[in-house]
Amino acid sequence: MSLFRNTKKRKLNKIKAKPLVPSKVMEEHSDTPTSSSLKETEELIKEILGENDDLDIKYFKIFGQYNAALFYFPNLVNIEIINIDILKPLMYVPEHLIGREKPLPQLIDLILNEALYHCQARIESNIEKLIEVLLRGETVICIDGIQEAIHIGTRSIEKRSIAQPETEQVILGPREGFIENIATNIALLRYRLPTADFQVKTMNIGRLTKSTVAYCYLKGIANETVIKEVEKRLSEIDIDAIMDVGYLEQFIEDNPFSPFPQTQSTERPDRTVANLIEGRVAILVDGSPFALMVPVVFNQFYQTTEDYSSRFLMGSFVRMARILALVFSLVFPSLYVSLISFNPELLPTEFAVAVAGGRAGVPFPAVFEVLIIEVAMEVLREATVRLPKQVGGALSIVGVLVIGQAAVEAGLSSPITVVVIAITTIGSFATPAYSAAFALRMLRFPIMIMAGIFGLYGVVIGIIFIFNHMLSLKSFGVPYMAPVSPEDYQGVKDVVFRSPLWWMPKRPNFLHPDNRNRLKKNNNTVLKHSKIGNDQREGLNNGGSERNHNTSNIDNLN
Amino acid sequence: MGDPKEITTLQTSTILISTIIGVGVLPLPLFAVRAGDTGAPLVTLSGIALAAIGLFIITVLGMRHPEKTIITYSQEILGKWMGRFCSLFVIFFFLILTGLASREFGEVVVSAVLRETPLEVTVIVMLLLACLSCRNNINVFSYIHNFYVPMILAPAMIVVVLSLKNANVLYLRPLIGTNFYDMFTGMLTISALFQGTFIITMIIPSMKTPNKALKASFWGISISGGLYLLLVIATVAVFGPEEIKQIFWPTLELARTTTVPGNILQRLDVIFLAVWVTAVFTTLFSSYFFTIHSIKEICHLKDHKMLSYFILPFVFILAMVPKDILQLYEVIQYVGRAGLLITIFYPGSLLLIDFIKGWRKKKSVSQQL
Numbered sequence: 044m045s046l047f048r049n050t051k052k053r054k055l056n057k058i059k060a061k062p063l064v065p066s067k068v069m070e071e072h073s074d075t076p077t078s079s080s081l082k083e084t085e086e087l088i089k090e091i092l093g094e095n096d097d098l099d100i101k102y103f104k105i106f107g108q109y110n111a112a113l114f115y116f117p118n119l120v121n122i123e124i125i126n127i128d129i130l131k132p133l134m135y136v137p138e139h140l141i142g143r144e145k146p147l148p149q150l151i152d153l154i155l156n157e158a159l160y161h162c163q164a165r166i167e168s169n170i171e172k173l174i175e176v177l178l179r180g181e182t183v184i185c186i187d188g189i190q191e192a193i194h195i196g197t198r199s200i201e202k203r204s205i206a207q208p209e210t211e212q213v214i215l216g217p218r219e220g221f222i223e224n225i226a227t228n229i230a231l232l233r234y235r236l237p238t239a240d241f242q243v244k245t246m247n248i249g250r251l252t253k254s255t256v257a258y259c260y261l262k263g264i265a266n267e268t269v270i271k272e273v274e275k276r277l278s279e280i281d282i283d284a285i286m287d288v289g290y291l292e293q294f295i296e297d298n299p300f301s302p303f304p305q306t307q308s309t310e311r312p313d314r315t316v317a318n319l320i321e322g323r324v325a326i327l328v329d330g331s332p333f334a335l336m337v338p339v340v341f342n343q344f345y346q347t348t349e350d351y352s353s354r355f356l357m358g359s360f361v362r363m364a365r366i367l368a369l370v371f372s373l374v375f376p377s378l379y380v381s382l383i384s385f386n387p388e389l390l391p392t393e394f395a396v397a398v399a400g401g402r403a404g405v406p407f408p409a410v411f412e413v414l415i416i417e418v419a420m421e422v423l424r425e426a427t428v429r430l431p432k433q434v435g436g437a438l439s440i441v442g443v444l445v446i447g448q449a450a451v452e453a454g455l456s457s458p459i460t461v462v463v464i465a466i467t468t469i470g471s472f473a474t475p476a477y478s479a480a481f482a483l484r485m486l487r488f489p490i491m492i493m494a495g496i497f498g499l500y501g502v503v504i505g506i507i508f509i510f511n512h513m514l515s516l517k518s519f520g521v522p523y524m525a526p527v528s529p530e531d532y533q534g535v536k537d538v539v540f541r542s543p544l545w546w547m548p549k550r551p552n553f554l555h556p557d558n559r560n561r562l563k564k565n566n567n568t569v570l571k572h573s574k575i576g577n578d579q580r581e582g583l584n585n586g587g588s589e590r591n592h593n594t595s596n597i598d599n600l601n
Numbered sequence: 602m603g604d605p606k607e608i609t610t611l612q613t614s615t616i617l618i619s620t621i622i623g624v625g626v627l628p629l630p631l632f633a634v635r636a637g638d639t640g641a642p643l644v645t646l647s648g649i650a651l652a653a654i655g656l657f658i659i660t661v662l663g664m665r666h667p668e669k670t671i672i673t674y675s676q677e678i679l680g681k682w683m684g685r686f687c688s689l690f691v692i693f694f695f696l697i698l699t700g701l702a703s704r705e706f707g708e709v710v711v712s713a714v715l716r717e718t719p720l721e722v723t724v725i726v727m728l729l730l731a732c733l734s735c736r737n738n739i740n741v742f743s744y745i746h747n748f749y750v751p752m753i754l755a756p757a758m759i760v761v762v763l764s765l766k767n768a769n770v771l772y773l774r775p776l777i778g779t780n781f782y783d784m785f786t787g788m789l790t791i792s793a794l795f796q797g798t799f800i801i802t803m804i805i806p807s808m809k810t811p812n813k814a815l816k817a818s819f820w821g822i823s824i825s826g827g828l829y830l831l832l833v834i835a836t837v838a839v840f841g842p843e844e845i846k847q848i849f850w851p852t853l854e855l856a857r858t859t860t861v862p863g864n865i866l867q868r869l870d871v872i873f874l875a876v877w878v879t880a881v882f883t884t885l886f887s888s889y890f891f892t893i894h895s896i897k898e899i900c901h902l903k904d905h906k907m908l909s910y911f912i913l914p915f916v917f918i919l920a921m922v923p924k925d926i927l928q929l930y931e932v933i934q935y936v937g938r939a940g941l942l943i944t945i946f947y948p949g950s951l952l953l954i955d956f957i958k959g960w961r962k963k964k965s966v967s968q969q970l
Binding site: 502503504507508528 | 607715723733734743744747749864872875878879
């Protein structure tokens with residue numbers, strides 16, 4: 044027995060002999076409290092972080108009496124704060140403390156409550172936690188003879204300024220976009236929602252990145268089961284790194300194999316707030332300028348915030364144009380293929396003749412022709428995204444104009460094919476949500492092949508298949524095609540046509556919000572104005588009185 | 602069966618509408634005219650009435666047993682083995698119905714649109730579509746039907762409205778046909794087109810409020826029946842009874858004669874057929890779904906997903922049995938009329954026995970008191 048024990052011990056020794064990874068050392072010391080001796084603490088920290096050349100240790104004497112050391116990463120902290128707000132009051136005894144006795148046991152209290160000019164100073168005695176906050180940019184002060192250490196939030200990271208969101212442009216509406224820093228992003232949300240119901244919950248995900256993940260919702264509006272489900276799915280994630288909100292998306296979505304996005308990511312704080320108010324949950328990650336919204340339904344991928352901020356007729360008109368673009372981007376090439384190669388008799392005769400004339404020199408069947416141009420278009424599109432901006436413009440001109448023209452002249456494709464592909468491509472750009480546009484962009488190819496084999500029948504089969512898939516999708520328990528099917532009376536007012544805001548007094552039911560009232564009854568003064576004051580017919584009838592009313596107003600002004 | 606009960610009344614009606622409107626739309630005027638000449642609308646109306654009676658019987662039965670389908674409550678009413686024995690007939694009948702519908706669809710596609718494509722390919726593509734969609738649960742089933750209803754109703758209505766400018770009212774007179782025996786069989790044939798309504802027995806257990814099933818089935822049959830009636834009237838008024846007898850699919854011919862103003866599209870029939878594919882899909886989907894769910898219930902299976910693939914070859918073989926289109930239509934008419942025994946007579950007798958049983962129970966309870 045003893046022999047075995049020995050070998051075991053030796054094995055253990057062998058493992059120990061190998062230099063451990065700093066994080067493993069940290070784990071080993073996770074339970075050990077800091078020592079009261081400054082030297083021991085310093086050695087421990089050095090053992091864990093000693094190899095880093097960017098760790099700075101500054102020795103000094105507190106109030107000229109007690110030995111202390113300051114640990115910090117100079118690149119992560121604001122040096123000015125350390126100098127003026129921390130070192131100065133500690134080294135140069137403040138006026139109100141002159142002459143007072145400063146015994147060691149009360150020193151910490153004295154420093155925290157009377158000396159330091161910093162609101163984020165806290166006490167910690169666990170070495171693992173100290174290292175963690177040190178790595179996040181805080182400053183740690185260890186004092187000889189005192190077991191606890193003080194850590195102070197001095198983090199200062201470079202961040203870009205708030206800019207206009209690049210992926211979701213609007214004409215009317217706010218111009219702010221999220222940035223990478225999560226604190227700023229939460230501030231952007233809080234600024235728009237100064238209500239006690241707005242809740243922010245944070246957690247850290249990622250074994251290496253330890254990214255801060257925040258999920259926000261409006262209590263009393265968002266459905267409790269959805270919030271719980273979000274929390275559950277987030278807490279189940281165990282991965283080394285979360286670099287962007289897209290990493291989370293892939294872990295929490297319902298059906299990873301579907302081409303359709305089941306979460307919506309947005310760069311716009313106003314859009315996020317609008318979704319929160321509808322009863323959704325927003326997920327933010329430190330380091331990502333996108334917020335993730337769940338649960339989603341399909342129709343919100345072609346809606347923009349502009350639809351609501353502009354007048355309802357404008358909003359509805361634009362939305363219908365967008366739906367048309369969406370349909371085009373999915374079926375236009377395949378309709379073209381099936382009409383040309385299976386049912387030319389559907390086209391008006393003159394046009395059919397023109398099409399045939401254009402195709403006279405093209406050797407391939409229509410499917411191949413369209414597929415070739417489509418693939419070329421995809422390559423071009425990807426190239427324009429990756430290329431530096433200065434070259435991008437030139438490439439798009441060369442690619443689209445020159446190659447397109449040359450392809451037609453060389454007999455590779457007919458001019459009408461180029462027109463069709465151009466409309467399709469432009470159509471897919473009109474969809475506000477990039478991920479949804481991408482789904483339809485991908486699905487275009489199988490439908491095109493179906494059209495090549497079965498004509499219109501194939502197109503319809505393909506579309507039925509896609510719709511059936513969409514109807515069977517669910518996002519956090521909400522059917523994807525709601526409010527169309529399953530039907531929802533309130534929600535359907537906002538699908539194709541953006542109804543006036545006063546027609547939608549209730550929140551759509553498909554998100555199962557806990558509180559459904561959007562408008563308060565009988566309190567909408569805007570409505571009364573538009574009915575009494577601005578009615579043109581009434582103005583004609585009571586022209587005189589109205590004029591009187593106006594003049595009196597002017598008198599008041601004067 | 603663990604799905605939440607959330608099918609609404611509207612969804613139930615739309616399921617019925619899209620189930621009823623299907624392959625039958627195309628030959629419907631032919632069936633009606635063969636039976637009643639100018640009396641075709643009357644034949645259609647009586648067919649609808651008969652189908653409505655059948656639908657109400659099965660709905661009332663379902664409402665008396667809101668937790669069960671015909672497969673399970675028949676075992677309660679008739680006894681375990683007798684009920685199972687009868688259910689076997691029901692399942693087999695719907696298996697045949699699925700096969701015939703897909704075959705009829707394939708024949709239309711092959712002769713009207715894709716002339717060089719083999720019949721087998723079009724049939725199997727359609728069956729595959731239904732088979733894959735059947736893997737979903739009953740709630741998704743209702744979403745799918747609900748979603749497609751406007752797309753099914755709209756083109757038929759458009760064709761009817763646009764064709765009315767060629768209509769001749771004289772073709773519709775006299776209103777009553779001459780041969781009453783023919784009219785009777787025609788009525789049976791037409792009400793056989795409504796056999797898909799049997800699906801309601803599968804839906805009632807998953808409805809939010811099963812009490813409203815009767816209202817749902819009323820709206821379902823009146824909207825789809827109304828559309829059928831309009832189609833027959835429009836077709837007869839445009840072509841006249843004598844010409845219709847020469848055409849296999851008068852409704853398709855009707856779509857062919859209509860044109861859209863503005864000369865955007867030269868012809869409408871192909872577009873009509875393309876949309877009609879959706880209608881056929883929903884019908885097939887319903888009968889396929891009914892078949893696999895009945896099998897699931899009779900065998901007490903927990904999952905129907907694999908079963909959906911397993912049934913596919915059988916349906917396909919059944920679809921390929923008729924030799925040609927003429928034989929196919931003969932078979933369809935015979936099977937349809939025989940099927941009325943299953944879809945109307947069988948539930949009718951079940952309801953009668955159930956009533957008697959309930960009455961006896963009440964009597965014995967009151968005697969005990």
